[in-house]
Amino acid sequence: MALSSLKDVIRKITRASSIDKAFVEEMVRDIQRALIRADVNVRQVKEISDTIKKRALNESPKSLNPREHIIRIVYEEILKGVGEGIEIPLKKTKIMLVGLQGSGKTTTAVKIAKYYKDRGVKTAVIAGDAYRPAAYHQLKQLAERYGIGFYGEENERDAIKIVKKGVKELKNYDMIIIDTAGRHALEDELIEEMKRMANEIKPDYKFLVLDSAIGQLASKQAEAFNSAIGIDGIIITKFDGTAKGGGALSAARQIGIPIAFIGNGEKIEDIEKFDPAGFVSRLLGMGDVKALIEKFERIAKEEIDAEAFLKGKFTLKDIYKQIDAMNKMGPISKILEMLPFGFSLKVDDSAIETTQEKMKKFKVIMDSMTEEELINPKIIDQSRVRRIAIGSGTSPQEVKELLNYYNTMKNVMKKMKKGKIPMIGKLKI
Numbered sequence: 001m002a003l004s005s006l007k008d009v010i011r012k013i014t015r016a017s018s019i020d021k022a023f024v025e026e027m028v029r030d031i032q033r034a035l036i037r038a039d040v041n042v043r044q045v046k047e048i049s050d051t052i053k054k055r056a057l058n059e060s061p062k063s064l065n066p067r068e069h070i071i072r073i074v075y076e077e078i079l080k081g082v083g084e085g086i087e088i089p090l091k092k093t094k095i096m097l098v099g100l101q102g103s104g105k106t107t108t109a110v111k112i113a114k115y116y117k118d119r120g121v122k123t124a125v126i127a128g129d130a131y132r133p134a135a136y137h138q139l140k141q142l143a144e145r146y147g148i149g150f151y152g153e154e155n156e157r158d159a160i161k162i163v164k165k166g167v168k169e170l171k172n173y174d175m176i177i178i179d180t181a182g183r184h185a186l187e188d189e190l191i192e193e194m195k196r197m198a199n200e201i202k203p204d205y206k207f208l209v210l211d212s213a214i215g216q217l218a219s220k221q222a223e224a225f226n227s228a229i230g231i232d233g234i235i236i237t238k239f240d241g242t243a244k245g246g247g248a249l250s251a252a253r254q255i256g257i258p259i260a261f262i263g264n265g266e267k268i269e270d271i272e273k274f275d276p277a278g279f280v281s282r283l284l285g286m287g288d289v290k291a292l293i294e295k296f297e298r299i300a301k302e303e304i305d306a307e308a309f310l311k312g313k314f315t316l317k318d319i320y321k322q323i324d325a326m327n328k329m330g331p332i333s334k335i336l337e338m339l340p341f342g343f344s345l346k347v348d349d350s351a352i353e354t355t356q357e358k359m360k361k362f363k364v365i366m367d368s369m370t371e372e373e374l375i376n377p378k379i380i381d382q383s384r385v386r387r388i389a390i391g392s393g394t395s396p397q398e399v400k401e402l403l404n405y406y407n408t409m410k411n412v413m414k415k416m417k418k419g420k421i422p423m424i425g426k427l428k429i
Contacts (some may be wrong), residue, residue, distance in 0.1 A: 003036035032396035038246030039215035083253040099209035101182035111271040124149025124173040126166035129158040218251035233260035368392035
């Protein structure tokens with residue numbers, strides 16, 4: 001139980017028969033336990049919980065009912081506790097990543113580059129870690145895979161020389177993200193190299209990459225890096241709402257450094273610009289529709305002809321791309337978290353798993369179809385169904401299930417175009 005426990009607090013509030021002093025005191029204890037188990041600084045926990053208690057007992061609900069009023073207080077005070085975000089203007093920018101070894105700097109460099117590349121920015125990365133050979137190869141492979149500019153010198157051991165040359169070579173790129181070396185501890189040698197590099201290349205932003213599992217040590221690390229070179233923002237990696245991420249959040253607030261990004265998964269797409277309001281909404285189970293729409297639009301733009309899809313003019317090839325797009329958005333459970341009060345959608349884990357497995361099977365079935373069948377599914381008769389089933393290692397019934405899903409989707413989109421919103425239950429698969 002950690003930050004995700006805050007959702008349970010909101011559940012209790014929405015189900016409470018009455019809001020009295022005893023309920024408020026119990027709620028505050030639940031909030032304290034959730035924040036402490038998430039490694040939020042104890043002093044901050046006391047400040048947040050004391051303020052929530054004081055406001056809950058003394059403020060009048062005004063236009064809200066008592067439950068809505070309490071939820072609003074919890075939301076506002078937790079929001080104050082997570083720190084601020086940072087806005088990076090889309091112009092010529094150099095970003096230098098620093099942090100201890102194992103914090104996820106190399107992957108994060110590519111994640112940021114991909115994030116801005118998807119938004120029309122020409123991005124590149126520089127392999128500035130001259131001590132760990134694997135860092136060079138990892139960064140190079142990922143950059144090539146995602147069409148991101150790259151500069152590195154495999155056999156050069158002077159990191160500053162590499163980065164200076166890289167900045168010159170990549171001068172035609174809009175944004176350059178520089179990966180740097182890490183250590184198991186903040187040693188004098190590492191500090192000196194970071195200082196020299198920062199002085200030589202003069203980055204627009206110096207971001208500290210922190211592993212979310214670091215807990216209370218996050219504040220000490222953040223203070224040490226900030227004293228050494230001056231940090232403009234923090235990136236929290238490997239963040240999961242069920243994990244201990246409060247320490248990194250506390251560190252940012254404690255030393256007054258904004259949070260730039262949060263990495264919330266292993267895929268390159270699993271990074272988001274830190275939006276405090278949306279972040280807290282999800283922590284409390286209240287959703288983040290803005291982030292959900294942005295994520296889908298970005299991925300759908302790559303994969304799907306949205307206009308044709310909405311008119312119901314699509315083929316099985318488009319369904320294939322739709323499934324790919326949904327997979328890129330991440331697990332269904334993460335998507336549900338972005339829905340308003342998504343915690344109340346009592347979706348069983350086994351049902352989610354079944355749906356995901358079915359989608360995978362649909363792709364396997366489509367892989368066994370001919371180009372003609374994918375473009376014009378109407379030609380798929382009984383004999384073709386049997387052939388496709390044998391070729392995909394599935395049953396004829398499963399092939400028909402895919403065809404039914406396709407036809408249902410077409411009908412749904414046509415009705416939506418006419419302004420008739422069908423029941424979501426009809427889309428069940």
